[in-house]
Amino acid sequence: MKKYIDQGKNDTRSGYGAGMTELGRSNPNVVALCADLVGSLKIETFIAENPERFFQIGIAEANMMGIAAGLTIGGKIPFASTFANFATGRVYDQIRQSIAYSGKNVKICASHAGITLGEDGATHQILEDIGLMKMLPGMTVINPCDYNQTKAATLAIADYEGPVYLRFGRPKVANFTPADQKFEIGKALLLNEGTDVTIIATGHLVWQALIAAENLENKGISAEVINIHTIKPLDEEAVLKSVKKTGCVVSAEEHNYLGGLGESIARTLATQHPAPQEFVATQDTFGESGTPDQLMDKYGLNNKAIEEAVLRVLKRK
Amino acid sequence: MSQLIKYYNSRLDTQKIAPTFEIIKNITMPNIEALEDVVVQTRRDILRMVHKVNSGHPGGSLGCTEFFVSLYHEMMELKDGFDMDGAGEDLFFLSNGHISPVFYSILARKGYFPIEELNTFRLIDSRLQGHPTTHEGLPGIRVASGSLGQGMSVAIGAALAKKLNNDNHLVYSLHGDGELQEGQNWEAIMYAAGNKVDNLISTIDRNGQQIDGPTAEVLPLGNLSEKFTAFGWDVLEIKDGNNLEEVIAGLQEAKSRTGKGKPICIIMNTVMGNGVDFMMHTHAWHGKAPNDDQLETALAQNPETLGDY
Numbered sequence: 001m002k003k004y005i006d007q008g009k010n011d012t013r014s015g016y017g018a019g020m021t022e023l024g025r026s027n028p029n030v031v032a033l034c035a036d037l038v039g040s041l042k043i044e045t046f047i048a049e050n051p052e053r054f055f056q057i058g059i060a061e062a063n064m065m066g067i068a069a070g071l072t073i074g075g076k077i078p079f080a081s082t083f084a085n086f087a088t089g090r091v092y093d094q095i096r097q098s099i100a101y102s103g104k105n106v107k108i109c110a111s112h113a114g115i116t117l118g119e120d121g122a123t124h125q126i127l128e129d130i131g132l133m134k135m136l137p138g139m140t141v142i143n144p145c146d147y148n149q150t151k152a153a154t155l156a157i158a159d160y161e162g163p164v165y166l167r168f169g170r171p172k173v174a175n176f177t178p179a180d181q182k183f184e185i186g187k188a189l190l191l192n193e194g195t196d197v198t199i200i201a202t203g204h205l206v207w208q209a210l211i212a213a214e215n216l217e218n219k220g221i222s223a224e225v226i227n228i229h230t231i232k233p234l235d236e237e238a239v240l241k242s243v244k245k246t247g248c249v250v251s252a253e254e255h256n257y258l259g260g261l262g263e264s265i266a267r268t269l270a271t272q273h274p275a276p277q278e279f280v281a282t283q284d285t286f287g288e289s290g291t292p293d294q295l296m297d298k299y300g301l302n303n304k305a306i307e308e309a310v311l312r313v314l315k316r317k
Numbered sequence: 318m319s320q321l322i323k324y325y326n327s328r329l330d331t332q333k334i335a336p337t338f339e340i341i342k343n344i345t346m347p348n349i350e351a352l353e354d355v356v357v358q359t360r361r362d363i364l365r366m367v368h369k370v371n372s373g374h375p376g377g378s379l380g381c382t383e384f385f386v387s388l389y390h391e392m393m394e395l396k397d398g399f400d401m402d403g404a405g406e407d408l409f410f411l412s413n414g415h416i417s418p419v420f421y422s423i424l425a426r427k428g429y430f431p432i433e434e435l436n437t438f439r440l441i442d443s444r445l446q447g448h449p450t451t452h453e454g455l456p457g458i459r460v461a462s463g464s465l466g467q468g469m470s471v472a473i474g475a476a477l478a479k480k481l482n483n484d485n486h487l488v489y490s491l492h493g494d495g496e497l498q499e500g501q502n503w504e505a506i507m508y509a510a511g512n513k514v515d516n517l518i519s520t521i522d523r524n525g526q527q528i529d530g531p532t533a534e535v536l537p538l539g540n541l542s543e544k545f546t547a548f549g550w551d552v553l554e555i556k557d558g559n560n561l562e563e564v565i566a567g568l569q570e571a572k573s574r575t576g577k578g579k580p581i582c583i584i585m586n587t588v589m590g591n592g593v594d595f596m597m598h599t600h601a602w603h604g605k606a607p608n609d610d611q612l613e614t615a616l617a618q619n620p621e622t623l624g625d626y
Contacts, residue, residue, distance in 0.1 A: 063470045063501060064470075067473050070410075070477070076478050104460075
């Protein structure tokens with residue numbers, strides 16, 4: 001099993017903030033918008049260094065999405081940021097008409113995604129956002145796994161022309177991807193080679209998948225681990241190549257099983273290479289208050305849940 | 318009809334192609350009479366477009382015809398050709414996208430795309446979708462609209478980009494009065510004043526009608542002028558938005574007030590269905606096309622001026 005070292009726990013939203021700082025210095029067309037959550041989005045440095053390129057919209061997310069769409073007319077690259085709940089469900093029609101259908105080069109950057117938002121509870125924990133965003137024609141959906149990858153993704157989407165949904169989170173989690181790793185949109189990363197089962201994870205579940213794979217190795221099970229940071233467009237080739245080898249798959253994500261990464265994988269397999277699949281995801285439920293660890297445990301979103309899913313799927317091979 | 322328009326028209330008839338911007342550029346609409354000819358022809362285009370496909374929104378289109386003609390033929394500084402960024406020219410955003418027939422007619426006759434393409438309105442494989450969109454690449458359109466209440470935010474964004482780019486040109490937008498029932502407008506209205514977006518002129522088509530009836534009955538809008546003023550806008554009123562001279566004077570006044578720290582709002586009183594007697598003063602023709610007989614009557618009230626497409 002390939003070893004991955006946690007370089008020190010950090011939050012993915014800080015990766016976004018660091019990416020924005022760098023973009024502020026390197027790309028004069030990048031502008032930032034925020035709906036009264038500057039501190040949560042970690043963009044203080046960008047604002048301090050580029051005050052004229054920052055737009056504080058206030059608590060008005062619908063207006064923010066429209067203004068972001070308008071800023072592209074004139075060559076700007078707007079990064080519109082708020083909590084994932086308010087960046088998607090609250091403004092779905094604004095994103096749909098003014099950004100996606102209009103083909104605008106807006107980057108929707110959503111922090112506090114998923115259940116790990118924690119104590120604020122279900123009003124703020126969105127577990128449906130990947131589904132909402134991936135259903136929009138032309139929308140790219142990215143969910144990086146750690147600080148370094150979130151920073152790299154932030155830089156990469158500035159160079160990509162078209163609407164992007166970039167999803168990240170609040171808690172400090174293991175930071176294990178190389179700081180200099182190039183981020184290729186739509187390209188899966190093979191983290192560990194295995195032969196018995198494929199574990200495909202996204203976001204915070206990638207580190208959990210690595211822990212699960214190590215535990216499984218001790219039980220004599222060889223697990224292949226793939227990090228899918230880009231949910232749409234999905235790297236179907238990587239999925240198929242791995243599952244053709246292992247014969248079964250476990251998908252893992254901090255999202256409802258309806259509409260998430262797991263469904264995208266299932267569609268790929270159903271149409272091209274049917275294989276048993278188990279879903280590590282929330283089971284069509286809202287979240288609740290609690291610490292991130294407690295919630296990930298209660299809702300079955302950790303390495304233990306992945307291990308159990310692997311044992312289930314192996315029986316179905 | 319002016320000699321210039323005759324020339325313009327003859328070129329179109331003989332060549333059957335899109336007028337080039339070079340031709341358009343050399344034409345300055347010399348007088349109200351010539352503009353009236355454009356208005357009447359635009360009305361004919363609207364009526365014929367919606368009649369052909371038995372769908373679309375003639376009422377609001379007819380009510381805003383004088384506004385569109387004034388804006389595109391008198392007010393806006395436009396470059397040759399079309400690019401999405403619109404640097405170095407004025408921009409216009411139609412928020413109430415359902416009045417696409419008037420927008421398409423104006424854009425076609427201004428040379429953005431072939432006038433004959435008006436024949437494809439709402440048909441399959443057309444660039445002239447029921448509501449305007451960038452999706453099929455129709456020149457002149459910079460954002461999709463139709464789902465109401467979104468256009469002012471987009472216009473603000475474009476105005477902010479102009480400021481960042483040190484581009485002194487203006488951004489115009491048009492909104493239905495009923496559309497102001499959408500809450501996003503008030504987010505945008507608050508933002509534009511709070512952030513001194515003073516290169517923006519937003520016009521409200523105050524026809525007092527919406528699909529289900531008079532706005533006063535569906536959901537009263539109250540005193541719009543006072544509302545915009547209270548939000549921090551510089552507000553002026555066009556008493557008769559179907560009088561070309563008044564519309565042009567109002568737009569010129571609005572333009573003169575830009576750059577002074579406040580966004581500009583024009584409350585423009587119009588009559589839905591203007592120019593066709595049986596369509597006026599009612600919401601009945603908001604989203605309904607005339608039948609063959611009604612079309613004939615309506616066209617008789619608006620005799621051909623620049624030549625039908």
